[in-house]
Amino acid sequence: MFTSLARENMALKLSAVGAGLFAVAGIVWGLWVDSLVILFDGAYSLVSLALSLLSLYAARLVRRPATEDYPFGMGAVEPLVIAVKGLVIGLVCVLSFASAVLSMLQGGRPVQADMALVFGAVSVVGCLIVWIYLRWTSVRNGSGLVLAEQGQWLMDTVLSAAVMIGFAVAWLLERSEWSALAVYADPVMMMLISVYFMTVPVKMVLSSVRELLLAAPADEAMDEIHEAIRGLGLNPARVKVAKLGPNLLLEAKLVRM
Template identity: 30%
Template sequence: MISFDGFYSFISLGLAIFAIVITNFINKKDFKNYPFGKSTLEPILVIIKSLVLLIMCSITMLSAIRQVFNGGNSVDEGFALWYSIISSVGCTWVYLYMKKSSKSLNSEIVKVESNQWLMDAMISVGVLVGFVFSIILKKLELYEISKYVDPGMVILTSSTFLRMPIRSIIEAFKELINTSADEEINYDINNLVKTIQDEYNIDDSVARVAKIGRELRIEIDFIVSNESKIKSIEDMDKVREYIDNNTNHFDLKKWLNISFTKNKKWAV
């Protein structure tokens, strides 16, 4: 269990450094080489990090299962207790710091990183509880049972943590293929578009909204007619300004594209 915790922490540290490098690269503006931005790098990084954790947890769980069938193993609980106490405090502090940073930066990478350190803190707390239980078993002279505590904890924690990277991979993949943004965002955008349609007597509209990393991509095509109140470029810019001002509450970097046409084939 200590090996699993230490290896997990080592992997977490390496992935954290990798995440910092990629985040700095994403934040550097380079319109010439990346005219559509670098937002897709965030879900790609999340998938890479999650795959590493998924593979690590799977291999460790299989190794622990093999240990159970081989009769378990004995552990020096004294060293394990001190290690787990220090590790629990340290990982919890890093998790709280990363969680606070993820809110201020609004970054999926930092959010995943904070969840990863939460998992690490939970592992360390699990080590502490497990080895206290192992000491109790030895005090009760149940030595044979105590041998299964260590691999049992590894199986329990690794199987539990498998869900988090799997969930992260699924969500990041959805962003990569431009799946529609969540219901709350779509509801707000559609209500905003309906308000504009009614106010300017616009026949129809097509709204596409997707979230990729920290970027919210909004594309709206208005299908106007001779009866619509959109008569000039100034009117169009007025609508664009209205939409821009009424989508600031999403707290995401916006990619806003608003077009006007009389032929619906250019909107679909």
């Protein structure tokens, strides 16, 4: 029977292995069919691999017991790592958008749409399997690191689905009277995907910064926390609450009777 920590480790390792495989496949296939979008998919997976390894290391730090130097443990590492992941993913999106704009200005880029379509279909299935497993794991252990990995793989699944649909459209365009427009399919997809993806890293960074600034947990979590505080015989109005990684910080104002 897996413990919560063992399940978290397993999920992070699976994410790292999957990211490595998709990185190699995306870069090799993207160079083969000369597709900017598939190259982005491979580069994103490569970044995901580095970030997954960072998450594995962070998970070990978070589980270390409190010491004299860190009396509250190292729970702050979790939101810090998630913020770094958000910033890196955002940078990848910005650079990819800039590459797509440059490609548009240069007159587009022809792509082997049929082979790119095959890659998109295989990638959708693979990414979806990993995302489902990570979602199943995060529901059972509530790990912020696994939740961040889940967000990365959701982005990769959406990207792969967009690649598949986009190249299906490009394949149809190549066989129609608008075949001249097919060269713009790849950069246009890249621009749309980059803009859409930017919302995910922005949310990751904002959420992590809130934790690092010791903001109050989400409203739905506060209801459960207040109920537990009442069970201890304390007045919730006199207790300050903040979430920092896997830790919950409470500051109670006690009044002498």
